[in-house]
Amino acid sequence: MPGTKWPLGRLAERLGAELRGDPDRVVRAIAPLAAAGEGDLSFLANRRYLKDLRTTGASAVILGPGDVDASPTAALVLSNPYLGYARAAALMVEPPAFSPGIHPSAVVDPAADVSPEASVGPLAFVAGGSRIGTRARIGPGSVVGPDAVVGDDSRLIANVTVCRDVRIGARCLLHPGAVVGADGFGIANDRGTWLKIPQLGSVRVGDDVEVGANTAIDRGALQDTVIGDGVKIDNQVQIAHNVVIGADTAIAGCVAIAGSVRIGARCIIEGAAMISGHLELADDVHVTGGTAVAKSILRSGVWSSGMPAQENHVWRKMWIRMQKLDDLARRLARIERQRQENGRQSDD
């Protein structure tokens, strides 16, 4: 992925990094240590790759102060090299070409308000009453429903569905297959059959939000589902109706969040975690991968559950023992009781 040429001196300045090496040396691309060559910038953020540093062909490496001496090449020294890499990548990589306008195959309802600086891609549909902001991009095959809003500089990559009335903020990124604003799962039981409850709320997505591929965010039953500013959501995530997620929370792939859950700011929900309905998570809660959250977490901290994989025969044995756990506890209590009685007898 070639980018523009960056002299190391200028790059160091932009990153706030200390430069060890020739400020006029130029990098043009980013590559992992083991694959990097002439003109490549690399980084060391995980000591596991220290051996790759020693033999790298990179023209420069972003690294922490402790690793400078191990570098065979120019070094950009930063206390957080991973963040430095993120910043360098953002600087060096040219954004994909973008030309505004409505593709002739797109269908834009005359009652839609599409910025002349926005683009609507091939075979995309923008319904009446909707508003597409400045430099927003509606990718091929995407659907923007009636009265929906897509904010300035936001992007629907392809085959994204934004349902009626949904509001997407500025600088958001929605990946293919994402669905924002489908009906929440509201049903009431009427003597054995289910009556659908109209889902009258919508979804409000803040600014700088990312929504992963095939992720679904449901509209609220009466009020809106709310995704805070700066929230990052990975693929295949399910966010049910009336959920409220605080700013700058990150949610990894395959997480399932049930209805009316309230999640605080700056939380990290790792992959495949599940959160039961109507719970509250405080700010700065960290839920590890695969964890089943079954009651509210009212203070920050790291929360976990689940059994890691074992060899099948070991797991089987454990499972058999677990099923006998109640019996085990009763037997132990009986022994304790008898010992106590015996003890008392001895004291007599």
Add this chain to the structure above:
Amino acid sequence: MPGTKWPLGRLAERLGAELRGDPDRVVRAIAPLAAAGEGDLSFLANRRYLKDLRTTGASAVILGPGDVDASPTAALVLSNPYLGYARAAALMVEPPAFSPGIHPSAVVDPAADVSPEASVGPLAFVAGGSRIGTRARIGPGSVVGPDAVVGDDSRLIANVTVCRDVRIGARCLLHPGAVVGADGFGIANDRGTWLKIPQLGSVRVGDDVEVGANTAIDRGALQDTVIGDGVKIDNQVQIAHNVVIGADTAIAGCVAIAGSVRIGARCIIEGAAMISGHLELADDVHVTGGTAVAKSILRSGVWSSGMPAQENHVWRKMWIRMQKLDDLARRLARIERQRQENGRQSDD
């Protein structure tokens, strides 16, 4: 979400509710207790919100007989207020405008049979041999494959895929990204590589079924996958080939149902549960969230598994103990054995 005007007297009559208040007072919209104002109808179905009732600005509230005295406003009294709310919402909310016809950008194969009272939205495709029923609506970007059927009054919201030969009943609702009739995962191992087994069955979806966003229901291998009447399926659900689901069963988000599972009528499968292949679940089985069903459940009841989240350090300690459970059980058995031997000696 404004609706038509409903005098309370008329509403009470339609709901079969006892009215405490002025029958001529009018409501036009539904709102939660805490947010409701003049002209709003609200409801109290969960005692957790009792304090909101006392201060609500709603013009009327649906509630149970025990909460009448706490209401500061007109009350519609019903034994099941949640069901009453569902019914009131269905009455009061005007369905989205619908005009039949085929959008000029849609592609309808000449060999398709589309009711003149149906609608086919922008950029939707309806293949040859398919049949679209009266008042059915094929939303933007949706695809209906060859020889498929979409029943009367059914609706594909947007970007839905109904594959060849699939039959969707009447009054169904398929949300964006839903896929009905993709191939089941049938593969046979041939000395290390996989041979695909053609999936020759299809999917039969009954009447009044709801299919959530990005849910997938696979076609059968030789016979059809069958979804019974009145089944409600939430988002991100996976239903594998040859599954049969009985009438009025409800399946929440992210549930995974493996191949050839047979689920009875009126079951409730909560979110993120998983059901292994070839199992049978009786009628009226309730599986709680995140549960892993690994053998058939042949009688109704509530079934559960899984470990709820704990603070990470507590969980770690538990996990270490669990791995030593076999050792623990052996040590306890040894003590019991020795005590028995000692007991016998004492008896001598």
Add this chain to the structure above:
Amino acid sequence: MPGTKWPLGRLAERLGAELRGDPDRVVRAIAPLAAAGEGDLSFLANRRYLKDLRTTGASAVILGPGDVDASPTAALVLSNPYLGYARAAALMVEPPAFSPGIHPSAVVDPAADVSPEASVGPLAFVAGGSRIGTRARIGPGSVVGPDAVVGDDSRLIANVTVCRDVRIGARCLLHPGAVVGADGFGIANDRGTWLKIPQLGSVRVGDDVEVGANTAIDRGALQDTVIGDGVKIDNQVQIAHNVVIGADTAIAGCVAIAGSVRIGARCIIEGAAMISGHLELADDVHVTGGTAVAKSILRSGVWSSGMPAQENHVWRKMWIRMQKLDDLARRLARIERQRQENGRQSDD
């Protein structure tokens, strides 16, 4: 599903089966034992269905040597009847009709290279710089991004998204809603907010790969995500950035694979399993359904975790005991210690 007529003699020859019966008898379709009639071929691969064999109306049955005597009809005898069924189905079922060409409603960028023998379906979009191979089929509503490649004989069923630069090999099958090449979930924390890391790699999918409905495979951060030849992936699977999957591995529905995981060849990952980031799985590893893999598995074998469902009151009791497991272990250790001390005293 009628196919061409197959005399049993010719079919036996093609399958390498021993025929017990009239070589001129003809079969035209495949059906399960219980449903099969005149002209149908069936199979017995699971002894559970032995009773169906005895009463089947099938014209012929594929079965193992041990079951020949139980068959009331002609038999095609093979050591692996399931594989025989797969082969027979592949032979007998006519592939769906296919005529090359670009549908008038499709949008193909002039800078795309589409084989004249390929087909591009209704309302599909093929971007500039991409290449569509011989006999490849881009189904309705699908999107092929800039500079992507779809290999010979590969098929995107409908509403599939292949993002920019992604390479799909030959003879692949991508089901509806599949997304290949969305951005990986790369974010770096900058004093509480998240900075997106540009995802500069792509996805390389080998030959003969199947990708299920609504499955997502992310592009790599710096290098490519790689799916080996012959890999079979079911629905709703999440494959994160930089994952490498070896040839002929099979992954069932709802599996979640986190970033930078390396999976060997010929592995079987059953449904709803989850694999944490940066782990390595050796060749021929088998992970059972719902298992949480939390550390690398460096040798082949079967790995498991999780608690199967129990009746709710049994599960509750177990969960209470599990939370007291540490206490239980301490109490047992105390008894052992006391007994040892008493034992020493007795020895005195």
